[in-house]
Amino acid sequence: MEIKETLNVPVKYLWHNILKSVLYDARKETGKPLTETQLTGLKYTKTFSNHQQATLQILTVEPEQEYAYTTTTARNAYTVRYVLTPAGDGKTTVVYTEKIDSKGGLQKANDFITSILLGWQRKRGFKKMLKQMEETYQQA
Template sequence: MELTMKINVPAAFFYDTIMRSVLADVKQQTNQELAVKELQGFEYEKTFSKSASATVKIKTLVENECYEYQTISSKNNFTVLYRIKPLDDERVELHYSESMTSRGGYMQKLNDAFVGVIWSFLKKKKFKEMLKQIESTYRYQQQSQA
């Protein structure tokens, strides 16, 4: 899935919002409290359910510009990339991409492709809603400070 959108928030606000989420996930999964500067190259085990877990590896971290991570399970590798391009002091263009490589046999790859097509629309919709919530939070904070 690939998506490029303009978002009405500063690059630093968007990046900080994503990093707070990452740090909260690390804390929840590992009970470690890290600083953003410690995340580059950090790996941890993430539990999704009693029978599903994966290794999360933070691959790329460039302040206010880029965040990339990889989730590695026994069935596939899932890579997510956020590229943040400031348009001005109050807006960014976000390029978001996801890619998956299946490790299973033919049936696993076929299943992953089928599920990817089915869920792609819903994932895009949910992702766009999340971005609108980030914008809303930013506007609320700006109004509260005025």
């Protein structure tokens, strides 16, 4: 899945919001206060609300340009990437991609069907989150 949106916010603002969330999550799961420069390569176990666990590894942290991570479970590996590009006049184009590598044929079929059935809902939610960030910036 890929989503490309241009927002009326500067790159620095959008990057700060993404990293604030990443740093919060990393601190919550590791118990360690971390900085942006310590994130690349960081690997930790994340526990979800349904008590499922996954290994999260931060792949890329290029300030105000790119953030990527992989979440690995027994069933699949889920890679997410944010690429930020200045679009002039204080605007930013964000390209969000996610890729699922499933383990086993049955899991691949299940993930494919799920992506078809729920993909539009996930895209809608992500776009809504971006618009909320944009609105918050405009109100400040």
